[in-house]
Amino acid sequence: MADSLKGLSFVFFLSLFLYPALLHAQFGLPGAENTISITVTPQYPAPSSSVHLKAESNLLDLSRALITWSSNGKTIASGDGTTETDVTVGALGQQTSITITAAIDSTRASGAAVVIPTQIDLLYESNSYTPPFYRGRALPSAGTMLRLQAIPRFTKGDGSLVPAASIIYIWKRNGELIQAASGLGRSAALLPGPTLFATDTIVVEAHTSDNTYSGSASLRIPSVEPVIALYLDSALFGILYHQALSVRTFVPNTEMTFVAVPYFAQAYSPDDQNLQYEWHVNSQKISADATRPSAITLSAGSSDGTAIVELSLTHAANYLMSSNSTWNISLKSGFDQASGSNGSATNNPFEQGF
Structure with missing residues (x-):
């Protein structure tokens, strides 16, 4: 009996000795x-x-x-x-x-x-009006739409690009998800432009289905007011887009036709039926031509003359669109065009290319 108790005491003592050792080994946090x-x-x-x-x-x-x-x-x-x-x-x-x-x-x-570094180019333009061969971007004014295009460059290890159609795009405006524009292959988006005097932040996030490649791009897009530029309409050369009339202009003719071009207006052409032109010459209202309301003809007869031309432009369906401009035009018979001031290219939207 005593021998048995001695054996039990030995086993119990051995267990107490090993248990702390096992605890110490497990303190390495398996899976850490x-x-x-x-x-x-x-x-x-x-x-x-x-x-x-x-x-x-x-x-x-x-x-x-x-x-x-x-x-x-x-x-x-x-x-x-x-x-x-x-x-x-x-x-x-x-x-x-x-x-x-x-x-x-x-x-x-x-x-x-x-x-894995990636790159996304985010391009945009508006459907606002710009004349043919305009070198700049059509900017959004109140009531116009934005066309956006994301161009992802997700380059694989072999140098090839992940196809744009297999990428998932998430579009956001001012931090809010645009669910209708987002999804697989949705690299382009058509959105309403920013409201009057507002600036929208557009963000596009893109990633592959396995999230191996991902990227983001953003733009701050302000709303602009339409810009009215006045050009000579030559019977021989047409509209002289290269030379906008400045506030004070001399014209070497006693009769000339002028055309107003409404840059960034919500219109398909300067004579869009929704555009409403209100012309005044020397404070007298002049009825706009029904077929070409953007044009006005000034005549000084057989003598020289000066006309203060005022134009107010509004939109029949967009009450937020309004623009006004004034020009002081001197018609001079036999005037030397080379020595006169016929508008400065610096103030010409066509040359500036916003």
């Missing part, structure tokens, strides 16, 4: 090898740009840990509590593999992230 999350800022880095890396963990106090950062297998930072660092990513489509390891005594944890 992937418990560090890495935040990359900016979220969508540009090619060859610097990104900021930040490590976080819910299971390990990283401020007390010895941390080592690596990029594509090369150590970029190391030290106690080094939870943040910077790295320069590669060219367009070039993968940068980020790893982090952290250790406190015998407890270890790690994390990983992959950064």
